[in-house]
Amino acid sequence: MAKLIFGVRPLNSLWGLTPLLLVSHTAVAQGPGTGQSDFGGVGLMQTPSARMNEVGNFAASWSRTAPYRRYSVFIQPLDWMEVGFRYVSVENREYAASDGDRNNLDKGIDAKFRLHQESRYWPELALGLRDAGGTTLFGAEYLVASKRWNSLDFSLGLGWGYLGNASDVDSPLGWLDQRFDERPGDAGGDQGGEFALDQLFRGTMAVFGGVEYQTPWDPLILQLEYEGNDYTDEPQDNDQAQDSRFNVGARLRLSDNIELRSGWERGNTAMVGLSFSTNLAGLSQVKRDPPPRAMNAPADPDWASTAESLQRNAGIRVDEIHRHDDTLTVIGEPATYRALSQSEGRANRILSAKADDGVDTFRYRWQRRGLALREDVHDRDAFEAAAGSASHDTPYRYGVYSHARLEEPAGDSIYQGDAQRASWRIGPSIEQNFGGPDGYLYRLSAYASGEYTTDRNGWFSGSVTGTLADNLDKYEYIADSDLPRVRTYIGDYLAEADLGIGNLQYTRTAKLGDDLYAMGYGGLLEMMYAGAGGEVLYRPFDADWAVGLDLNWVRQRDFDQQFGLRDYETWTGHATAYVDTGYEDILAKLSVGRYLAGDYGTTIDLSREFDNGTRIGAWATFTDAGDDFGEGSFDKAFYVTVPLDAFFVRSSRSRATIAWQPLTRDGGARLNRRHALYPITEERDLGRYWEEYKATWD
Template sequence: MIPLISTGLGWPAVGLADRYRTTQHDFGGVGLLQTPSARMAPEGGFSFNANRTSPYSRYSISVQPLPWLEANIRYIAITNRKYGEAIAGDQSYKDKAIDAKFRLWQESYWLPQIALGFRDMGGTGLFSSEFVVANKRFYDLDLSLGLAWGYIGNRGDVSNPLAEIGLRDEGRAGSTGEVGGEFNTSAFFSGPVGIFGGVEYQTPWDRLRLKAELDGNDYKSEPQANNQDQDSSVNLAAVFRLSQGIDLTAGWERGNTAMFGISFSTNLKSGPLPPKVLDPAPEPRRALPAGVTASQVDWQDVSNRLHDNAGFAVEEIAIKDREVIVTGNQTTYREEAKGLGRASRVLDNSLGEGSYDWYTLVNKPRGMETSESSIRPDRLRALEENRLTLEQMRRATVMATPSIVSKDVVHSETLDKFDIGLSLGYNQNVGGPDGFILYQFLARVSSEYRFSRNQWVHGSVGADLINNFDKFKYDAPSKLPRVRTNVREYLTSSDIVLEHLQYTQTQRIGSDLYAMGYAGVLESMFGGVGGELLLRPHGSDWAIGVDANWVRQRGFRQDFSFRDYSTWTGHMTGYLQTDIYDVLARGSVGRYLAGDYGATLELSRRFNNGIIVGAWATRTDVPSEDFGEGSFDKGIYFTFPFDAFFARSSKSYGSIAWNPLTRDGGARLSRFYQLYDMTETRNTDRFNRGFGQLMK
């Protein structure tokens, strides 16, 4: 009967993998209601969750960057407690937190899945907890059982075994204090231990999931003396899948309180990209003439087609013996191999069979040769006719560092000197005492004038469209030079702002060495002069860069005025592309904008579809009490390729960063260009991963 009902409502049946999908718990992350489970979302899983269980409203983002790692960021509005009149008047108290869960053992036929987790590990510690939990599935029943220290286990069902052997205290310290932000490792696994667990039942109706759990918390030790009555330690809920990626949850918790929630989920790794229906189709094969000479070719037509069909902006085309060398820059396709395959067909259609043995594309972004890829046209035709495998084709394709060779230039393209465009801009301040989200939408005009291919001026002007910054009243206290905490003044002082106006010059000064110099209005709060050097061997997993800058603080109206504060800032940065799930590690040491010295560690995971998930943390010589709330600078970010949303290919990206607090310690200059990003085509591993796009 159930399948008939589903069909009658027009709801498609779901596969087994979706039927046993993971669901989110109240705090964000895979679990039941108040408690987590050992389950992990699929690799690349991403969820935004919102729910209400009086007196708490919770908002969280959960992401699965690695198969064995779940990470969460969360805001909790404690609606019956205030920030305080001196700070925010009647605004409710907002607590910020970061969680992590690690899979220790994957479920087998006989053994359960086991995970170790930390809740509120880097926030104020109001809801901090550590737990070990196991899960075992029996068809449609998924059972969980765990032990928790801290908030999840506040009922204290058993004594702490670590305390009995002297490794931890019987009691547990409260929050990490007003400053917060530190990893309060001294409190980890201390205090009494609570037992929690439950069952998740997938009903015969694929869209309905039922949950029941034994809560390990008795709500007698709630943060800020906000204790709650608990009539029952059993919580119940139903999860209804409204549509693909949207879950609605209704529950009954503490035996006396209703819970309502919604989760939006997608997959950053395997989520479908829109078909590129607005891209031109690869050039169809033409009858190939033989014996075509360079003088018989309409090179301007070839250049135009390379740009329009292969996305390759040509600088020059040259001949060396039986090799055609095209120098320029890929402007359209994220996967270099896709542009290479399309360009080779354009050249083949123009030059004919047997005229040349190699086609070479030299990548020269911003006037810097970074790499060259060479392909044999006869092998490409063999691949198209299924006489060659893709793996054999890759072995016949050469990736190398560009070299200076004697060649005959047959065509040079005139530099397109000026660009201008209109886009939508967005600014925000999240989780502050003046309001959960303070936002601004801008109309942005960006333009660029090129003196040469490696010398240009870029600028952008933003005009306010709509905002709620009238609520933005609070300036956080600071014991350091106010290099970032003046954010309110910068966001509210003018409706039209000069966001960026910078002269930049680049140069390749050695086989593996690149340089960049720049001057002007460098970002929203600082202008000045600076430079960067980058050593990046072709095809290597590592690179080293150094930047140095003298900057002066801009006026609040973001025009051409400047304030009195100026400083030197700069860093030495090491880059390592690891073999661990394609994680890029960046480590920097140097001087920050407030004059403090320290280091930043940044880790990011790039999925094959171009989406990047990253996190950073900065520690400097500023003591936690001087840094202020948060203790040290940290945050996460997501970078999305624009063609993940549109029907046309693009190399453009947009980023969304989450920084729990804006403070002055550990503040870095927000440089508009980075040599590491500009030399990305030296990454042969990325070329190899995208080689399957050669025939697209």
């Protein structure tokens, strides 16, 4: 079973409460050489080009060329790399394990790498892999060059596998080793999902290419393509008649983000397609936050009012304010603005109006969930001078510093907030599932979630979901696996709970040392599991690495998602290393441990965060389950995490996650923990503090 998931949730979540996500349309570059191919990814129709989209580009597309329907999602994480997932529905072939009324579905992973950027005299050059991580039914490799001339964009390439079935020439690599002369079949494994390394660049080749023409009418682009496939060696003996290797087509831009595609392929078959594209790195919204307080604004009447102003205007949820000699220290959590410099700049104005002339220094001790993370120190006189004159900005900037020497603040506590507080939210949610034998499945629900803090370090959290509409009666589990069914009961959980408890737990944090943090939790931990567990994290201040360990005992919940439990229970946990690679803001996570089905293995997670806070990434899990894993020999997914203030006119630190996972399988299944220490302690990393310094004045 495959799934497309939307919502505000942890990155490792599968299904669950998923508030509907409003879409902000960011215009993407349009013109020849930028459109999606039939297979997804930048190209013409059946063939790829060497072109890349802008960094952060996200494209979802659909196309139909009988007997194939293709659904794809492609992302541009780096300027030289494009990656994507794709489903191919074969209309005239049945799903092998079905009862005869379902089309066969093939799933694949693509990647394209730019080898040379176009210059005045030299073309763009790229190397690519198609369907490299699935059954490889449509597996191909290619080397392609593209060159633009006025309104024309030309591409010419060499293809192996599906792109080289016309067999124009023998393999040029045969002189290195005879094994390159023949291309093995079934390289993706009996169950699919393996990387077909022994298939790469083997077998005969074919020439492909084409040209796109930007017409005088800006929305319309015309295409002419010569493909390298002759359709005489189609997967599953599904050969197609081909009257011509030339294809003709057109792309019509309906809006800045939506494009309609059509064509005539194989000389006898119509193609139609639709693409949606947006630049995730460019998502933003003009803010209408309350303006910063003026420097000459009257002071608040008391410190309780000052704390309210700090939350309302500076986005700081204040726990305490201390006064010691010439220093004011504000202890609190960032609640509104993603840039701490923005919160601090606004707070400086409020404190400048309130503090007497004997206060020279403002300190902000940042914490989350009761965990002290860092302290930022500002010189009052330097700030007031800089706020009044741009020429004073430089000396002020170099007077700001951060540290992690967080002893108990000295002096008197002049304000202490109430640690006990409650919050809640309600809204719609949707779980969507496609790419499996059941076709498209959905559940439209209403959810309510809430939280009650008992003290600085402890809180209860819970959520309930009620079904409004669904088609889950179509769900049927079809898989060949000897593992315990730790995730593949998903359809039963969704179908049997008209009103279910998604989460109900108590969580508590503690700081064990200068750089060591801990968290414990127990209750109904997620939709499918109840239990208890804990996590410790060692995270040095402003270091580019951290290590953590979590251990959990869990028991499977009843399908109705109330308080009943099933018989299955297990221990699960992982040791995880986090490394900021220092390259293009890429974070690498490596987890090793025991998964829910009792299998042992490793999860590798790579993600990149853009300047606007959007993070795109992918993970893959490999375990010792072997043939017991079921369809697909390893678990994998793409995800996108977007700051919600990219869609709204008010600033927010909340985030929404879209995840796309091609299969629901029991191998490599992880517990969906609601809270984790690494994101809670993110302020230990100075990150982009100085890059975002200008937000001090916003």
